[in-house]
Amino acid sequence: MTYPTYTQQHLRCKSLDQLKRIYSEIGCTLEVNDRRCKGEWRSAIARYQESKLQKIDEQDIAQGKFEQYIADQAQAVAPEELTVREISFYHHEYYAVDKLVAAIDYDNDLTQPWVVTINNAEVFRATTPMMCDRYIRIHYKDGSLPVQEQETSTSTGNEIMFQIVTECDKYGLELLDDGIYTSNGEKLGEAGCINGNWWFTSATKAHPEKIFCDSAADTVWLLQISDELPTANEYLQYHPLEQLSSGELQGLFETAALVAV
Structure with a gap:
């Protein structure tokens, strides 16, 4: 009182x-x-x-x-806030800072095609990706989600895919399993990274060669204008060897055009 x-x-x-x-x-x-x-x-x-x-x-x-x-x-x-990386429409990865926590994948099941996977094992299945998202967030928050083992090689590969997808989004392109496509369904080619060296091949070439460049951004941009790029021999004519990067040298020495010189 x-x-x-x-x-x-x-x-x-x-x-x-x-x-x-x-x-x-x-x-x-x-x-x-x-x-x-x-x-x-x-x-x-x-x-x-x-x-x-x-x-x-x-x-x-x-x-x-x-x-x-x-x-x-x-x-x-409190657990770290989760961020989602959309590798493709069929594959999403969940990260806490830089550590992989879980992934959502799509398979051909007729009733529950969306799957939560951890350590390449199925832990949950649902009819929509939203239900999988909710499952991951709830169980991660209360600490009951299985611990994802971190694999350097897998993470590196996924990071490469993520960078390519990010650059494709800037131009309205789509990364599918067999390459990069325009919004009209035209295949431009393929892209990737080997030992830190970015490369792409053009789908318009009868015999595609790997063309090396400096970054994921250059890879996707150059892929759209690949018909205007010089061949390996033309590139060598205007670029002395001492001016080439290690990635460009490796790429040039691997091309069939250079071997035939």
Whole structure:
């Protein structure tokens, strides 16, 4: 139960009997030395109220510290936010920072074609990818999701695919299992990366050769203008060997055109 707070000015206007009643109402327990003196009653009431206010302040501070502690602990134990990498329409990967957590794949099952896989093993199956997404997030948050073993080679391959998909999206292209296609369904060619060296082959060539370049961005961009690119022999005519990168040298030495020179 709460009581009004009486100021010294307010208490000075009270009679002795009124001060005694206020003393009783607020539950004051401080000793009054001279019970005939109004000043003693006012002093006791004021000191009692001050002690109560100080106690309330201390409780508020303690409660605030406790709530902050709970918030800090919750933040400390909360799992990292998941990010989704769309490798293709049929394959999505879930990452916590840079660690693979799970993947969603599509198969040919008629009733439940969407599958959550961890360590290449099926852990959940559903009718829609949204249900798989919900399964991953719920079980990751409560810590019941199986732990994905990190494989460097797999992660590297997936990262390459992710970079190619990202660049394809910029031009409205689509990466399928057998290559890169335009929105009209025309196949442009294929792209990849070997030992850090990016390459592509054009579908318009009768005998496609791997053409090496510096990045995923260059790979996808050059693939769209591959008919305008020089052959390996023409490239060598205008680019001295000492000006070529290691990736370009490797690519040129692997081409049939160069072998025939």
